[in-house]
Amino acid sequence: MVKIDFSNRLKNLPPYLFAEIDRLKGELKRKGVEFIDLSIGDPDILAPxxxxxxxxxxxxxxxxxxxxxxxxxxxxxxxxxxxxxxxxxxxxxxxxxxxxxxxxxxxxxxxxxxxxxxxxxxxxxxxxxxxxxxxxxxxxxxxxxxxxxxxxxxxxxxxxxxxxxxxxxxxxxxxxxxxxxxxxxxxxxxxxxxxxxxxxxxxxxxxxxxxxxxxxxxxxxxxxxxxxxxxxxxxxxxxxxxxxxxxxxxxxxxxxxxxxxxxxxxxxxxxxxxxxxxxxxxxxxxxERDYIDNLRKIIKERRDIFVNGLKRGGAENIYALSTFYVWVRIPKDFSSSMEFVKYLIKRGVIATAGVGFGNYGEGFVRFALTVNKDKLKKALTIMGTNRN
Ligand SMILES: Cc1ncc(COP(=O)(O)O)c(C=O)c1O
Missing domain, CATH: 3.40.640.10 (Type I PLP-dependent aspartate aminotransferase-like (Major domain))
Structure with missing residues (x-):
């Protein structure tokens, strides 16, 4: 077999952030584990x-x-x-x-x-x-x-x-x-x-x-x-x-x-x-200009539920000013965003480690509000009650 020597350009590319998450999700699926996916900014809402x-x-x-x-x-x-x-x-x-x-x-x-x-x-x-x-x-x-x-x-x-x-x-x-x-x-x-x-x-x-x-x-x-x-x-x-x-x-x-x-x-x-x-x-x-108004209402409602839930659970430094993400500092008892994300994945919630967005994202985690209210509430319960 010919050894393929990839270009330096390709070698220098880090694995694409979401490709890695997809791999982890695939593993969970194969094992038949249910999970709530708050990792990718891919809305669950139908196009017009x-x-x-x-x-x-x-x-x-x-x-x-x-x-x-x-x-x-x-x-x-x-x-x-x-x-x-x-x-x-x-x-x-x-x-x-x-x-x-x-x-x-x-x-x-x-x-x-x-x-x-x-x-x-x-x-x-x-x-x-x-x-x-x-x-x-x-x-x-x-x-x-x-x-x-x-x-x-x-x-x-x-x-x-x-x-x-x-x-x-x-x-x-x-x-x-x-x-x-x-x-x-x-x-x-x-x-x-x-x-x-x-x-x-x-x-x-x-x-x-x-x-x-x-x-x-x-x-x-x-x-x-x-x-x-x-x-x-x-x-x-x-x-x-x-x-x-x-x-x-x-x-x-x-x-x-x-x-x-x-x-x-x-x-x-x-x-x-x-x-x-x-x-x-x-x-x-x-x-479809009205569609956008309605979309904003849905995301805002989800945001309020999720942010309030995180606050009740004791989270600090929560940011949710725009987009459909929530950016939040990881709890103090975790040493890295990856460690916290792995902890969440084991419990059935998938989020994105801040470090995946660059070195200065370390210490944070990103949740995407791309699932319905019930799933968000379930994710909050898992995160709030299943620690330890
Ligand atoms: C900040 C930002 N820019 C661009 C994109 C790419 O969007 P698309 O290629 O679907 O238009 C994304 C997708 O998540 C994004 O978060």
């Missing part, structure tokens, strides 16, 4: 019914069964343009400033291929969505892990990034509403980010996948900030907003050169998004 109807009728048309254009259907881009204008009061040019994606992860991970040369620095938030790190490694970048400290409301202190890194950094990822910390970013902070990036010539990839999952303050788009279109590209997803994770559709928008670069990478890698998916996604953006 009419979206499925459109998908079905659109899939039957021959023109939709062919390769789609790389830049995506004009109808979908126009739906994005209209939604964006309505939601953020920002004008986007549908021919140059919007690029449909096979889910926002695809664009986030491919972006560095268009920008980064071997050895350039990419700044990734820690804790942060693992896709940023993966994309940077696949582009053979050096990674600077940007700490999001609890004391600073999980916003980075850009002034503390060493000068040597600032001067060599090509790209920075930021994500608010934030996974996993649930933090939000206000206008003042975003203005400082744009100033910083413009000053150092660092491209900003702003991940806004959770912009619709909020409870009080309405999240902003980075493109609402003056000067952002000169330096920023923003990522959106239908996965969370319309519970369409498996459909694989999102988009990038912002600086037209950045969009063109990402498009060039994509035309060499994929052949577009199934047209019927684009049609039903356009419908969701145009017509």
């Amino acid at each position: 019914k009419k979206v499925i109807d459109i998908l079905y009728s659109s899939a039957k048309k021959k023109e939709n069964q062919k390769y789609s254009l790389d830049q995506g259907k004009l109808t979908f881009r126009l739906a994005v343009k209209d939604w964006f204008k309505h939601r953020f009061k920002v004008n986007l040019d549908e021919s140059k400033e919007i690029l449909p994606l096979i889910g926002s992860k695809e664009g986030l991970v491919h972006l560095p291929l268009s920008l980064v040369n071997r050895g350039d620095y990419v700044i990734v938030p820690s804790p942060g969505y693992p896709g940023y790190r993966g994309g940077a490694i696949l582009s053979e970048a050096n990674i600077y892990e940007l700490p999001l400290w609890e004391e600073n409301s999980f916003l980075p202190d850009l002034g503390k990034i060493p000068k040597s890194i600032r001067n060599k950094a090509k790209l920075i990822y930021l994500n608010y509403p934030n996974n996993p910390t649930t933090a939000l970013a206000n206008k003042d902070f975003l203005e400082r980010v744009i100033k910083f990036c413009s000053h150092y010539g660092i491209i900003l990839a702003y991940d806004n996948a959770y912009c619709e999952i909020y409870f009080e303050d309405k999240p902003l788009s980075i493109l609402e900030i003056e000067g952002a279109k000169d330096i920023a590209i923003e990522f959106h997803s239908l996965s969370k907003t319309f519970c369409m994770t498996g459909f694989r559709i999102g988009w990038a928008c912002g600086n037209s050169n950045l969009i063109a670069g990402l498009l060039k990478v994509k035309t060499n890698i994929d052949s577009g998004i199934f047209c019927a998916i684009q049609d039903c996604a356009a419908y969701a953006l145009e017509k």
Whole structure:
């Protein structure tokens, strides 16, 4: 047998966070152990019914069964343009400033291929969505892990990034509403980010996948900030907003050169998004605005139940400001987030260890509110009563 010598790029990739959790879940299933899965941000709620109807009728048309254009259907881009204008009061040019994606992860991970040369620095938030790190490694970048400290409301202190890194950094990822910390970013902070990036010539990839999952303050788009279109590209997803994770559709928008670069990478890698998916996604953006209000209500109710339960059980430092996650400090009698997660798994609750989101996630655990109220209450009972 020929020994396969994988590339350094591949060797440098850590095992994907959720792949490891999937493996553990598979083991539990094989053993017939029941568990409550609060690990992955994959909502249990059905996508809008009419979206499925459109998908079905659109899939039957021959023109939709062919390769789609790389830049995506004009109808979908126009739906994005209209939604964006309505939601953020920002004008986007549908021919140059919007690029449909096979889910926002695809664009986030491919972006560095268009920008980064071997050895350039990419700044990734820690804790942060693992896709940023993966994309940077696949582009053979050096990674600077940007700490999001609890004391600073999980916003980075850009002034503390060493000068040597600032001067060599090509790209920075930021994500608010934030996974996993649930933090939000206000206008003042975003203005400082744009100033910083413009000053150092660092491209900003702003991940806004959770912009619709909020409870009080309405999240902003980075493109609402003056000067952002000169330096920023923003990522959106239908996965969370319309519970369409498996459909694989999102988009990038912002600086037209950045969009063109990402498009060039994509035309060499994929052949577009199934047209019927684009049609039903356009419908969701145009017509399912009430669905989002209802989704927020459901998640808020779950959040309140879960957070109150955790408090009653004595948990401290609980964060649940946005997204459908709860980020909470692990109990004092555990020495690491992994140790606590393993303890929970043995009792039938699966959560995600904070360290899986980067070194600065250690000491925390993330619960996803992606199961119904009854299951959440059951998970609370297990966690509250089954200690020791
Ligand atoms: C912060 C963040 N960004 C992006 C994504 C990717 O979403 P999708 O590729 O489904 O659009 C996720 C998925 O969990 C996420 O948490």
